[in-house]
Amino acid sequence: MTEETAAPSEGLAGMRDTVTVRLPAASAYLSVLRTATAGLAARLDFTLDEIEDLRIAVDEACAMLLRQAVPGTDLTAEFELTGDEMSVRVAVETVEPQDLKRDDFAWMVLTALADYVEAVTDKDLAIVLRKRRGAARPA
Template sequence: MIELRTPAEASQLAPIRGVSAALAGQCNMSLDQIADLRLAVDEACSTLFRIAIQGSEIFCKYRLSSDAFNFSAGVATTRTEVDRPYERRFGWHVLRTLTDDLELHRHHGNGNGKSSTVTISFTIVAVS
C-alpha cells in the first residue's frame, strides 16, 4: 500500500492525479482506463476538497496489483449532508460509470466530538 497526504486544497489536485496515473501504469491498464482513472480521481478528490475542514489534509491510499487499481481518499469534515444524498448527485453517477467498484464511507467522530471522516473508495480492474 502507498499513502499520500497533502493539504486538502484544490491546488493539490494535479499532483494527486499525476501520482495516480503514474501508479496506474503498473497495473496493466489501457490508456483509456488511465484517462478514466484521472477523471475518477478528479471527481472524488474535488468532492472531498469541498467538504474538508479548512486547513486539514486529504489522505490518498493506493493498493496496486497487476490487474486492479484500488484508490481511497478521505478528509475530516464537520458537514453532515454527505451521507446517502451524495449518492444521488451527478458526480456520483460519473464515478459509478468510470469505476468497477465504488463506496462512500462516513466514520463518525474523530475523537474531538466535532468532526468525522468521509472516504471515497473505488477500484478499476485492468482490461488485458
C-alpha cells in the same frame, strides 16, 4: 506538501503495493494526485483509456470530498495495487460529514468510470474506488 510511502512488492505473481499520498485539502494540489494516479495505473499496465478513467474518477471523488473538508487539514489518498486491480481510498477530515448524494452527476461519473464506488463515513469522510485492468465498462 506531499508525503508518499510505499510498501514493498510481494513478487510479480502476488504483487501487492500500497502507496499513501497526503497533501493539503485544497484543489490546487489535485494535479499532484492525478499524476500519482496515472503513474500507479501505468505500473499495472492499464490502458491509456483506463488510466484516464482513473485520473478523472479520483479527481471527481476529491472534488466531492473537498466541499466538506475542514480548512487547513489534509486529503489522504491510499492506493493499493494488487495484480490487475487498483483500489483508491481518498479521505478528508470533516466536522459533521453529510451523506454524499448518489443521485447527482458527480456520483454518476464515478460509477461510470470505476468498477466499484463506495462512500464511507467513519472518523473521516472517504470515497473508495476500484478499477480492474481489462474490465468491461457497463453499458
